[in-house]
Amino acid sequence: MIRAQNIHKSYGQLEVLKGVDLEIQSGEVVSIMGASGAGKTTLLQILGTLEAADSGEIYFGDQEISRLGAAKMSQFRNQHLGFIFQFHHLLPEFTALENVAIPGLISRKAKQKCLQQAAELLDFMGLKDRMSHKPSALSGGEQQRVAVARALMNRPDLVLADEPTGNLDSHNAEEIHKLFDRIRQEFGSSFVVITHNRALAETADRLIEMRDGKLLV
Numbered sequence: 001m002i003r004a005q006n007i008h009k010s011y012g013q014l015e016v017l018k019g020v021d022l023e024i025q026s027g028e029v030v031s032i033m034g035a036s037g038a039g040k041t042t043l044l045q046i047l048g049t050l051e052a053a054d055s056g057e058i059y060f061g062d063q064e065i066s067r068l069g070a071a072k073m074s075q076f077r078n079q080h081l082g083f084i085f086q087f088h089h090l091l092p093e094f095t096a097l098e099n100v101a102i103p104g105l106i107s108r109k110a111k112q113k114c115l116q117q118a119a120e121l122l123d124f125m126g127l128k129d130r131m132s133h134k135p136s137a138l139s140g141g142e143q144q145r146v147a148v149a150r151a152l153m154n155r156p157d158l159v160l161a162d163e164p165t166g167n168l169d170s171h172n173a174e175e176i177h178k179l180f181d182r183i184r185q186e187f188g189s190s191f192v193v194i195t196h197n198r199a200l201a202e203t204a205d206r207l208i209e210m211r212d213g214k215l216l217v
């Protein structure tokens with residue numbers, strides 16, 4: 001579904017990605033592990049079109065998305081990708097429901113429809129009773145589940161998660177990974193998840209190790 005081909009990326013003299021090839025199938029959950037500085041976040045950002053590679057291509061189906069202009073690229077991102085980060089980045093002045101609805105509103109769907117869909121997603125996440133709470137009134141695990149719901153709002157084909165459980169205790173971390181599996185079954189989304197937790201990484205369909213700017217095969 002998404003394919004990265006011979007990706008190179010440097011920051012100044014620092015060569016961070018040294019020819020990375022990666023293909024993710026539809027509905028597949030892939031975890032990426034590797035030492036700090038190995039280039040995991042950089043790769044995820046390039047897959048998510050948040051960062052440009054120096055060379056190499058990213059294909060989504062037959063379309064080369066790495067060559068799209070800025071407007072088309074952000075439209076692609078909004079329609080096809082979901083992002084989850086270590087820190088949830090929820091907007092503090094909005095309720096859980098509103099936070100989840102925001103990507104739908106950005107893609108100009110009707111407000112009532114967005115709120116209804118956001119409520120369904122929060123229900124799916126086990127947060128039916130927490131919808132009208134602001135992030136500060138939610139636990140860390142609940143905040144991250146709201147962030148997961150927000151990532152799903154536009155029914156992404158691919159969810160990119162950068163240490164989504166890095167800030168959680170082991171119980172909540174495990175719950176989030178179980179949720180990814182339920183989401184994959186319910187919505188068919190693929191996942192690429194960076195994690196430092198080997199036990200959780202091993203629950204994925206495929207575990208990829210990254211070392212010094214390359215994927216180990």
Ligand SMILES: Nc1ncnc2c1ncn2[C@@H]1O[C@H](COP(=O)(O)OP(=O)(O)OP(=O)(O)O)[C@@H](O)[C@H]1O
Nearest residue numbers: 011012014016034035036037038039040041042043
């Ligand atoms: N915008 C940037 N400018 C300069 N150097 C950068 C930039 N982003 C990342 N780097 C450097 O590139 C290298 C790879 O960073 P990256 O964040 O991809 O590693 P990582 O494998 O995700 O590490 P971690 O597990 O610590 O998050 C690091 O040495 C980092 O300092």
